[in-house]
Amino acid sequence: MFTKILIANRGEIACRVAATARRLGIQTVAVYSDADAQAKHVAACDEAVHIGGSAPKDSYLRWERILQAAQATGAQAIHPGYGFLSENEDFAQACQAAGLVFIGPPASAIRAMGLKAESKQLMEKAGVPLVPGYHGADQDPALLQREADRIGYPVLIKASAGGGGKGMRLVERREDFAAALASCQREAINSFGNDAVLVEKYVLRPRHIEIQVFGDTQGNCVYLFERDCSVQRRHQKVLEEAPAPGMTEALRAKMGAAAVAAAQAVHYVGAGTVEFIVEQPGGYDAPDAMQFYFMEMNTRLQVEHPVTEAITGEDLVEWQLRVAAGQPLPKQQSELKIIGHAIEARICAENPDNGFLPATGTLQVYRKPACSSFAISDVRVDDGVREGDAISPFYDSMIAKLIVRGDTRAQALARLDAALAQTQIVGLATNVQFLRHVVRSTAFASAQLDTALIEREKAALFDQQPVPTALAVAAAVAQLLQAEQALQTTDPFSRRDGWHSHGTPRRSLQLLQGGTPVAASLTTGHDGQLQLQVGDTTGRLDWQPQGDGLLVQFAGLRSTAQVHVQGEVRHIFTPQGAAVLELPDPLAHAGEHGAEGGRLTAPMPGKVVSFAVQAGDAVTKGQPLAVMEAMKMEHTIAAPADGVVQELLYAPGDQVSEGAELIRIEATA
Known part of the structure; x- marks a missing residue:
């Protein structure tokens, strides 16, 4: 086994590898960019080496600097994580030339599977089912248009060297093909340095099901069952689960055998994922009619690997390290079993209600559910950030992965919703509440899965307000009064609770929710009881501290709430969901004008x-x-x-x- 490895990545995967290596007694070396000088993964490793500027092209993609860092620190091997250089055959070859072990497949396997068109030709020879399409080398736009016309719309344009949903466009009409092709090629060049594309039939009601495979240097290869990754936005995964709902034992065995055949066709070593598109011609309730087609093979560890770990009890990073060190696979196919059900939610810095636009900012508040990181447990969080860290525009938008496990899918769903309810992030937009809407949706709960689920269920997923406005205002007002009480003095004329020597005090509050004004007023009786009016709702307001939050009661509503104050903004978290209210200070905005037009x-x-x-x-x-x-x-x-x-x-x-x-x-x- 190795004594020291370098981790050529950042974020949660670097922290994940460091934790497993530490458990095995292996020292780790981190690399970092200017933007990551104080990052969590740097602190998680035994040593750290600066490799360049914030942009990936100036640091994490500069493999010559990474090799120099490995040699200078005495590392014996390099773990590439996922993304960046993990599927770069030149980097894998350079590691070998430098006398370093690349913890991944051989360069020949990366090359064979790295280009979608060539890999599909290889899979066809291996007898793996393929989606009808054009996978040729001729990239003349007119030819590609003709091939799309031949296949029949809708078609999917995909970057041949792509992955992660980048360089991919759905085209439903012939007249949209040229513009979609140009955009796809631009994105492919920017992301992969290669603008070659393939064109395929767009499978209707498709599910995205992938098989985890693992090979060793002795020629052994196994599959660790499947993951369903059908819930996607912009062709990028949102939720992943294992095993796939509705999967029959016969189909599992058939897909597993096809995945192993695909891996063996390229003499695969290490962790890999064979991705299939699965057609449901008989509908959601007819699993026996499902048909599967090879899409691509990812020659690396996947973001969603924890759900496979959760249902098998295996540490896939440990498997990677052992196989890379020349050891045989820890288990053979007959020894692998599925235990329970697991679901992973990707928590991202983005605004789902605004087209999933990515967000940047500082994690002013970052609270996680009670969990056990880097372990097989009922609730697990993999992340590479801490409270106070910044989410920059230089890297992808994922903040953390929340993984839950249950004896059944229903139990896993309940645990996921509860864990998301305990996740509190303030400082930038996130998809946490959106994930709760998906998990609670009838379609997802009943496993009516396909890659169009989000678009199909958009009325129930976007622009939702799970917390009643009256309750949100009551929580914000309770927090305001609680804070004012903390500043209270014995001088009655310095009191901040609206005390009057005579008459009934009335206090007006003008709030905003999503830019919409919300009027509220508070009256204090001589007995000290508070009456709150929010719009047409009036009732007694009571609250008391509970843990790090408040137990709020108002107009028949009762809930715990944590309220985080950021300037004039109140971020309110309740078991039902979250809400954001503004409580503007009129004096602070005196003289301001509306936004300019044009x-x-x-x-x-x-x-x-x-x-x-x-x-x-x-x-x-x-x-x-x-x-x-x-x-x-x-x-x-x-x-x-x-x-x-x-x-x-x-x-x-x-x-x-x-x-x-x-x-x-x-x-x-």
């Missing part, structure tokens, strides 16, 4: 990719004007109204901050 601003920090207009162009509402890239994804910015472009204020390639004015438009009447 301005188009950046919805998030990122890089300007291109403009589709120039000064003098007339535009119509909804027309695409510019493309921005943030957190490795492209985002199209459309005109908010009809008008004429007056000026472009940035150039392609410029980095801009959130709220920066990009285009000046003169609105037409």
Whole structure:
């Protein structure tokens, strides 16, 4: 076994590898960029080496610096994590040339599976079922258009060297193909340095089911069952679970055998995932009719590997280290069993109600459910951040992974909802409440799964207010009064509770919820009882401290609540969900004016990719004007109204901050 390894990655996967290595008595070396100098993964390792600037191309993708760091610190092997260099055949070969063990498959396997088109040709020879499509080398746009026409719409354009949902576009009409192809190729170049694509039939009612495989240097290969990753947004996974609901033993064995055949076709060593698209021609309740097709093989450990660990009791990172050290697989196929059900939720810095736009900021509050990290347990959190850390625009938007396990799927669902309710993040937008909506939705709870679930159930998933406004206001007011009581003095004229020497005191509060005014008033009786009015709802307000929060009662509503104050904003967390209220200070905003018209601003920090207009162009509402890239994804910015472009204020390639004015438009009447 190794005595020291270097982890060529960051975030939660670097922390995950460091924890397993420590348990095995292996020392670890972290690498870090300018942005990650104080990161959690740096503290988690025994040593750390600075490798460059904040952008990945200046640090985590500079493999020559990573090799130098490994040699300088005496590391014997390099664990690439996932993303960055984990599927880079040149890096794997460079490790070998430098006398270092690459903890992953051989470069030949990465090369064989790294390009989607070539890998599908290889799988066809191995007898693995394929989705109908075009996987050829000729990338002439006119040819690709003809192939799409031949296959029949809808089709899916996919970057041949892609992964993680990047460089992928669904095209439902022939006239949209050219624009989608150009956008897909731009994103592929930016993410992978290769703009080759393939075109495939878009399978209707598809499920995304993948098989975890593992091979060793002795020629053994096993599969550790399946994961269902069908719940996706923008072709990126949101929830993953194992085993796949509705999976029959016969289909599991057939898919497992196909996955092992795929791995053996390229003499695979280490952890890998064979991904299948599964068609449900008989509907959600007809598993016997399901048909599966090979999509791709990810030649690395996957983000969602913890759900496989949870149902098998195996530590896949430990398996990686042992296999890379030349040891045989810890278990053979007959020894692997499924125990219970596990679900993973990806907690991301993004705004689901605004097109999942990525968010940046500081984790001013970061509270996790009671859990056991890096272990097989009922509740587990894998993360690479701490309270006070910043989520920057340089890397992906994932903050943490929340993994739960239960004896049954229903028990796992209940545990996941409870754990999400205990997750409190303040300082930037997240998808925590959205995840709760998905978990509670009828479609997900009843396992009516396909990759269109989020779009199909959008009415129940977006713009929801699970906390009644009256309860949210009551909690905010209770917290305000509690804070004022802490400042109270014995002088009655300095009291902050509305005390009057005569008459009934009345206190008016003007709040905002999502920009909508909410009027509230509070009266204090001479007996000290408080009456709160919120809109048309009136009742007695009572509260008392409970743990780190309050037990609030108002107008027949009763709930515990934690209220975090950030300036004028109150972040309220209850078992039902979360709410955000503003309590503006009128004096602080005196003299402010409304936002100017005729301005188009950046919805998030990122890089300007291109403009589709120039000064003098007339535009119509909804027309695409510019493309921005943030957190490795492209985002199209459309005109908010009809008008004429007056000026472009940035150039392609410029980095801009959130709220920066990009285009000046003169609105037409």
